[in-house]
Each structure stands twice: as structure tokens, then as C-alpha cells.
Amino acid sequence: MTDLKQKRVLIIEDERDLALLMKRHLEDSGFSIQTESRGDDGLRAAEASSFDLILLDLMLPGMDGLEVCRRLRSQNVQTPILMVTARTTEVEKVLGLEMGADDYIAKPFGIAELTARVKAILRRMENLAASSAADGAAIQVGTSVHIDPATRQVLVRGMAVNLTPKEYELLLHLARNPGRVYTRSQLLDAVWGYSHDGYEHAVNCHINRLRAKLEQDHAHPEILLTVWGVGYKLADATGT
């Protein structure tokens, strides 16, 4: 069992009652919590010190959650971000190309679901760190992608690319078995650690984001391949 008790969580939420509820329950689970009620203050807090997870509301005074997320990622802050949103129409955008959130939870949610989700994300990060430390050998995918699990650095055609933690986990999982086909639900289980009805589009969003970062021609992928009717695979060492 991993020890989650030292983990620091930043909650950026302007609904005072909800922020307090989340804070209390996560503190009961042993987490250390900081709360901010404005987007701009939350961004400053996330820049000023390091957290293990950020719970980020979408609609915030000062700066909205999408902008907070985008700015953190553009500064290469790779802390996992769990978006909290009542607007399901925004979910595609949240998980979409530019924003770099790792996961979302839709309002209204049960506090038990929130706690479970937070723990799942933190466990996955710990497991990933442990497996990278245990198996730090670099992986070459085809001729163009080089992954160094020890430093979490990914080179594409010799250039370093910034991946969010989820994009990195997805790529690493596929890269450890190049040529093997994974269904969306297998990837959900392996990379997100849980299944969730209607959630498979999260896999599609992350695949699209990875392609935008890896492929020379997004419309004709040569690295991250679709296997029609089944799922996805990474091209094998011959690059085909």
C-alpha cells in the first residue's frame, strides 16, 4: 500500500461550501490541503510551491480553470490536474489539445467518488515513479521517438516534447509493448486505473493530443496507429 498521507493537494474552487467540504474530507484521508478561491491566486499558489495534485474548478473569478491549466502546462508544471466541472460541454475542451488536464470529475459528485478519484491519481503517479525507477531503460519507438523513463524525457525526431503526465503514461504503456493492440477500455484500466461509463472519449482525446505532439502529419499517423474496430497500437521498431 502506498502512503498517501504526505501528499499535498491544492484546491482551486470559488464555491466556499464545496471547497470546505472537499478540504475536510481530503484532510480526513490524511492529505495536506491548501485552498484558493480565485483562478489567478490559484495559479500563483501552484507556481510558488509544489503540489502532488491540483483540483481545479472550471468557472472561477480572476482567471478561468482552462486558462490556469493552460498556463501551468506551458510553464512545464506537470502536476496532475483534476478538473472539476458542471459544464459537460466543456469536457472535450478540458481534455483537449491545448489544456493538458489529466482527468475530470463532473459536478455534482459524491465526496466518496472524489476521494477515490484523488487516491487513484496519486497511486498511479507513485506506481509510475516506482516502475520508472525499477525499469529505467530507455525505449526507442521506430526511428523517431525516444523515451527515457529515468528522466521522463521524450524526444521526437531529436527534439524534446512536453507531455502531460497522462500523455506520458499512455505513451509509455503503449511503448512497452509496441505492436500490441489495446482497446480503449484496456487503456482506461491501465492508464487511468478505473473504468467510467462514457469515459472512453478521454482515451480518444489523449490519443489525439499525443498524435499532435508525435506525428509529422496528424491526419496520417505513422507512430500511434488506429486499429479499426479494435483500438490503438504503437508502431513497432521498423516504424511501420
Ligand code: CA
Ligand atoms: Ca466555480
